[in-house]
Amino acid sequence: AAGVIQSPRHLIKEKRETATLKCYPIPRHDTVYWYQQGPGQDPQFLISFYEKMQSDKGSIPDRFSAQQFSDYHSELNMSSLELGDSALYFCASSFQREGLVEQFFGPGTRLTVL
Amino acid sequence: EDQVTQSPEALRLQEGESSSLNCSYTVSGLRGLFWYRQDPGKGPEFLFTLYSAGEEKEKERLKATLTKKESFLHITAPKPEDSATYLCAVQAAGGSYIPTFGRGTSLIVHP
Numbered sequence A: 001a002a003g004v005i006q007s008p009r010h011l012i013k014e015k016r017e018t019a020t021l022k023c024y025p026i027p028r029h030d031t032v033y034w035y036q037q038g039p040g041q042d043p044q045f046l047i048s049f050y051e052k053m054q055s056d057k058g059s060i061p062d063r064f065s066a067q068q069f070s071d072y073h074s075e076l077n078m079s080s081l082e083l084g085d086s087a088l089y090f091c092a093s094s095f096q097r098e099g100l101v102e103q104f105f106g107p108g109t110r111l112t113v114l
Numbered sequence B: 001e002d003q004v005t006q007s008p009e010a011l012r013l014q015e016g017e018s019s020s021l022n023c024s025y026t027v028s029g030l031r032g033l034f035w036y037r038q039d040p041g042k043g044p045e046f047l048f049t050l051y052s053a054g055e056e057k058e059k060e061r062l063k064a065t066l067t068k069k070e071s072f073l074h075i076t077a078p079k080p081e082d083s084a085t086y087l088c089a090v091q092a093a094g095g096s097y098i099p100t101f102g103r104g105t106s107l108i109v110h111p
Helices: none
Strands: A005-007 A010-013 A020-025 A030-036 A045-052 A053-057 A065-067 A074-078 A088-094 A111-112 B003-007 B010-014 B019-026 B028-040 B047-050 B056-059 B062-066 B071-073 B086-092 B105-110
Touching: A005 A088, A010 A020, A020 A088, A020 A111, A030 A053, A030 A074, A030 B071, A045 A065, A111 B071, B010 B019, B019 B028, B019 B086, B028 B062, B028 B071, B047 B056, B047 B062, B071 B086
Parallel strands: A010 A111, B010 B105
Antiparallel strands: A005 A020, A020 A074, A030 A045, A030 A088, A045 A053, A065 A074, A088 A111, B003 B019, B019 B071, B028 B047, B028 B086, B056 B062, B062 B071, B086 B105
16 A cells, blocks of 8 residues: 655754655545654654645744645655754644544654754 | 644564554544554555454454554564564545654564
8 A cells, every 4th residue: 555755864964954744645545744763762743734725833943834736746845944844744644534634644754953 | 623642762672572553543423443554665565454443454463453542553563573663654535635644653572
């Protein structure tokens, strides 16, 4: 079965640089979510999109932005990177069946900011 | 505010030693409770969805149960390959669709 695809899998950036992470959801899933996970932490919700419209916003810094495109893939844009942005970034997708959110996660992008 | 507390934070078992992980939750109406398995450096892998008190789901050596206040993930005769972090998340019936995650239980099964 098709899974969520994320690219790149690893990314190394310098402070103050920008980064773009990409996510390709499971076909026919209508919602995409972005999460940040630090070492030993639970996933922290950043932002989500339902049918290409932003639907929920979590603890996403103003330096970050995201969008979902017509083909349903999503991109997380991160600017003015800080050391504290080093983390695993996961994308998840779901199909909202009667309001129930069963999220399927991608393999993640490991971002290291030097 | 929705809260999810998992215990213990870490658990070490010998191969074959059965045990249970706990997920206690406070939510204004439960739409669903989810269990995930996460291996180091990888994305959470969906295991189960539970909807209502009394419900049970099984997969290989794992069985998840649900009451009105908590869920248990029972691991029967675990093997070293069951070593992982197990995450619990709850979705409230109203308001935001975004599930609230617990901090997880790190399970290590020794051969």
